[in-house]
Amino acid sequence: MSKDKRYVIPGDIITTGPYRPEQNVILDGNKMIATCIGLSDITDGAVRVIPLTGRYIPKGDDLVVGKVISHSAMSWEVDINSCYLGILPASDVFGRDFSSHANDLTEKLSNGDLIAARIVNFDRTRDPLITISGRELGKIDSGELIKISTTKVPRLIGKRGSMIQMIEEATNANITIGQNGIIIASCENPDGLSKAIRAINMIEEDSHRINLTDMVKKMLESSD
Amino acid sequence: MGGRDPNVVLLDENGKRSDGRTVNETRKVTIKAGVLKNANGSAYIEFGENKILAGIYGPRDVHPKHLSNPDTGILRCRYHMSPFSVGERKNPAPSRREVEISKVIKEALEPAVILDQFPRTVVDIFLEILQADGGTRCAALAAASVALADAGIPMRDMVSACAAGKVADTVILDVNNEEDQAGQADMPMGYMPNLKKITLLQLDGVLTPEEYKKCVEVGIDGCNQVYEIQKKALEEKYFSKGDQ
Numbered sequence: 001m002s003k004d005k006r007y008v009i010p011g012d013i014i015t016t017g018p019y020r021p022e023q024n025v026i027l028d029g030n031k032m033i034a035t036c037i038g039l040s041d042i043t044d045g046a047v048r049v050i051p052l053t054g055r056y057i058p059k060g061d062d063l064v065v066g067k068v069i070s071h072s073a074m075s076w077e078v079d080i081n082s083c084y085l086g087i088l089p090a091s092d093v094f095g096r097d098f099s100s101h102a103n104d105l106t107e108k109l110s111n112g113d114l115i116a117a118r119i120v121n122f123d124r125t126r127d128p129l130i131t132i133s134g135r136e137l138g139k140i141d142s143g144e145l146i147k148i149s150t151t152k153v154p155r156l157i158g159k160r161g162s163m164i165q166m167i168e169e170a171t172n173a174n175i176t177i178g179q180n181g182i183i184i185a186s187c188e189n190p191d192g193l194s195k196a197i198r199a200i201n202m203i204e205e206d207s208h209r210i211n212l213t214d215m216v217k218k219m220l221e222s223s224d
Numbered sequence: 225m226g227g228r229d230p231n232v233v234l235l236d237e238n239g240k241r242s243d244g245r246t247v248n249e250t251r252k253v254t255i256k257a258g259v260l261k262n263a264n265g266s267a268y269i270e271f272g273e274n275k276i277l278a279g280i281y282g283p284r285d286v287h288p289k290h291l292s293n294p295d296t297g298i299l300r301c302r303y304h305m306s307p308f309s310v311g312e313r314k315n316p317a318p319s320r321r322e323v324e325i326s327k328v329i330k331e332a333l334e335p336a337v338i339l340d341q342f343p344r345t346v347v348d349i350f351l352e353i354l355q356a357d358g359g360t361r362c363a364a365l366a367a368a369s370v371a372l373a374d375a376g377i378p379m380r381d382m383v384s385a386c387a388a389g390k391v392a393d394t395v396i397l398d399v400n401n402e403e404d405q406a407g408q409a410d411m412p413m414g415y416m417p418n419l420k421k422i423t424l425l426q427l428d429g430v431l432t433p434e435e436y437k438k439c440v441e442v443g444i445d446g447c448n449q450v451y452e453i454q455k456k457a458l459e460e461k462y463f464s465k466g467d468q
Binding site: 007009010011012013024026028033035036037051052053054055057083084085124125151208 | 264265282283284285294336338341342343344345373374375376377378379380381382416417418419455458459462463
């Protein structure tokens with residue numbers, strides 16, 4: 001592990017001096033203090049901590065998988081595994097000529113439906129606005145649901161999608177990864193599906209290992 | 225809380241206390257992080273004979289809604305003693321004492337947590353005393369802090385806690401139940417070890433100004449010892465698996 005990368009817990013002083021505090025770091029005097037458990041990282045004068053635990057915080061343009069939990073006359077409320085509910089406006093589904101008299105929201109989505117959605121806007125003052133219009137978005141009809149910690153999602157995707165591509169190619173599975181830690185995997189071949197699920201669980205379990213890619217590759221190539 | 229034995233020797237001529245400790249020694253403390261599957265964060269602490277479970281939920285929606293704050297998240301704390309935690313069955317309804325301890329623990333953690341990143345939400349802390357033997361508020365505070373870190377709640381610093389006190393005219397560290405009952409003073413403290421700030425300070429008893437200063441000093445020393453154990457508990461859960 002390099003010199004500027006190390007494990008920290010809240011309150012640990014990462015470094016002192018002229019640096020810029022970023023993700024999960026606060027500045028106290030000239031001390032850079034970590035605010036969560038994770039890996040500290042100093043690059044280009046900026047200090048940040050990559051968290052190892054925590055809940056999902058919505059971010060604009062994130063793909064999430066959520067469950068419809070209720071609806072009002074104008075919108076659905078979607079559980080996106082975060083501290084806030086996702087709001088899906090009815091006009092997003094019915095189009096601009098939506099009328100709360102003519103259209104019944106349960107026609108399109110009812111409680112308990114799973115959807116793949118994208119975060120449109122979130123500024124913490126209001127609940128995050130989501131949309132399901134777009135490629136690969138919308139209601140999810142089939143597949144296997146897997147839940148992992150949100151902090152492990154970047155590891156599952158890998159550098160420029162390398163990890164997930166490798167799994168998809170090896171198993172022929174179609175995997176939708178929500179940034180909120182909910183994953184949908186589907187595959188025509190049941191063996192491929194179980195292998196993909198095993199690989200995802202393995203990444204969640206061993207995400208801190210440096211040779212993770214090789215380990216997953218080996219597992220995918222093994223015949224059982 | 226058990227009968228009082230008038231003949232108990234709190235400090236013998238060799239400087240040993242009723243349970244065999246020296247004046248500057250804490251009881252044996254063990255902490256384990258992440259013991260509950262369904263909570264967002266959790267910890268279990270054994271502080272001598274005290275056994276306490278801490279569970280964290282959140283940040284999550286506030287119910288009832290009127291408690292929510294549009295500028296910041298809020299902290300809620302429930303300290304509860306199980307009916308079987310003490311010698312005589314304890315009525316499980318929250319007592320005056322439990323309401324007070326819930327409040328002081330909440331206020332001891334508030335300077336540490338950074339909740340303005342989660343407006344309109346609440347972080348719930350549940351502290352369940354499974355077995356009590358004096359100094360539960362300190363032990364519960366130490367466990368709550370580990371559980372908060374385990375839940376990934378942003379914090380300026382960990383909060384560690386330990387009590388100091390006075391028995392037989394001597395300042396001692398980490399008061400147990402016997403010493404609390406028969407002793408002269410008990411002073412629980414919460415402390416942020418890196419920021420060097422005190423977040424909880426209560427005092428039951430009478431101390432001279434000199435004794436008070438000594439007590440604070442001894443208490444901070446105890447908090448630092450507890451902090452090392454808290455750190456170890458988190459390191460064990462997050463950093464111990466395999467290579468890096």
